[in-house]
Amino acid sequence: MWITPGALADESTEGTEGSEDVQSGITVTENITDTGNLLGSHVAEVTDAIAQVKETTGVTVRLMYLSSFNSEEDPATWAGDVLEYLDPDPNTVMLAVASNDGNLVVAVSSNSEDWLKNQTSVDALSDAAQQPLMESTPNWSQSAIAMMDEITVLYTSKSNEPIVLGVAIAACVVAVLAVAVVAVVLVRRRNAKRSRHSAKRRRHSAKRHRGSGRSKHGERKEREDSIPPSGDAGSDVKKEDTELQDGIQETLSQTDHS
Template sequence: MTMMWITAPAYGDNSDGGSTDTNSSSNDGSSSGSSDNSDSGVTITENITDTQNLLGSHVSEVSDAVANTERETGVHVHLLYLPTFGTKLAPQKWAKNVLESMEPKPNTVLLAVASNDGNLVVAVSSNSDEWLKSQDTVDKLSEAAQQPLMESTPNWAGSATAMMDQIVKSQKTSTSSSSVRIGIIVMAAVLVVLVIVVVLMVVIRVRSGGKKPRRASKEPLSRRERKARKQAREQARKELQGDIQETPRRTRHSRKHE
C-alpha cells in the first residue's frame, strides 16, 4: 500500500472552485444509500463512491473501465473520493482498514482520495495474488494514478483509468515472467537429465571395458611346449591302444571261468 500527495484544493473535472462548497454542503444532507444522485453531486455505486462529483460526466466511462479491468485481469477495483479521510490514523492505515472492512474478494484494489487534504492511497487486499500485492506493483499503481493529477487541472477520471491500465500491464508482465521462469526450470530439468544419461553411459562403458572376453592367444608355442604337447598326445594314444587290447583278454578270461 502506498500513499502519495496531490495538490489541494481539488475540483471536479466539470466544476469550478465555487462548486466545491456547494457539493460539500449537499453531501451533509445526502443519503449514504444513494446509488447515483446527480442533484447533490454524489455518486455511490458498487465500485465507485464520489462524494464531490470529481468524476463528473465521466462516471460511465470509469465504470466501464472498472468492468473491463475485472474481466481482463480478474482484479476488482474500488474508487473512493472524499474531501478528507477525517481520521488521526495514517492515510495508509485508514485505507487498509476500510478495504478489509469490506471483506473484499481476492485481488481487490482500492484507490482512496482525500482531495482537500491532498492524500492519494492505493491499497491492495491481503488475499490478493503475489504479483498484485507486491510493493513494486503498488508503487506503479500509485504513480500511474498520481500523474494525471499533477496537471494544472487535475484529471480525476484519467487518474482512475491510468491506474487500471497499469493493473493490466502489471498482470501481463507477471504472466510473462512466470512463463519465462517455467521455461527456465523445464530447460534446467532437461539438462540435468541429459547429464545423468551421459554419466551413466560413460560409467557403463568403463565397466564393460574391464570385462572384455579373453581371446585365444595367437603367439607361437615354444619348442618345449610343442614337445610337451606331442608327448601328451602320444601318451594318450598309447593308453587308448592298451585299453583296446586289454578288452578282448578280459572277455576270454571271463569265458574260461564260466
C-alpha cells in the same frame, strides 16, 4: 502516496448528465463513491473500465473520492482499515482520495494474491494513479483508468512467469545437452587419437622385431658358412690315416731287410 493540495481540483464543471446522484454532485455505485463529483461525466467510462479489469484479471476495483478522511490515522492505515471493513472479495484494490487534504492512497485487500498485494505492486499502482494528477489540470478519471491499466500490466507479467520460467529451464537443458555433446565429441576424438598412436606403435614394434630376426638369421648363416662341409672333413682325416699307415709299413719293411 501523497499529492499536493494545489494539484487537487475537481471536475465538477464537466457535464452532469447521468443518474440523479451525478446531478446532485454525488456518485455512489457498487464500486464508486464520489462525493465531490470528481469523475464528472466520465463515470460511465470509469465503470466500464472497472468491469473490463474484473473480467480480464479477476481484480475488483473500488474508487472512493472524499473531501477528507476525517481521521488522525495515517492515510494508508485508514484506507486499509476501511477496505477490510467492507469485507472485500479476494484481489480487491481501492483507490482512496481526500481532495481537501491532498491525500491519495492505494490499498489492497489482505486476502489478495501476493503478485497484487506486495509493496512493489502497491507502489506501482500508486504511481500510475498519481501521474495524471500532476498535470496543470488534474485528470481524475484518467487517474483511475491509469491505475487499472497498471493492474492489467501486473497481471500479464504474473501470467507470463511460468512461460519465462519454462523458457529459462528449456534454455538450461539445451545448454547442458550442448555441453554433453561437446564432451562426447572430445572424448571420441581423444580415444581415436590414442587408438591411432597405439596402432602406430604396434607397427613400429613389428618392424623392429622383423629386422632383429633377419640379423640373427644372417649371423647363423655366416657361422654355418665358416664350418667346412662334413664330407670334406672326413676325406682329409682318411687321407691322413692312409699316409700314416703307409709310413709305418715302409719302416717295418726296411727293418725286416736289414
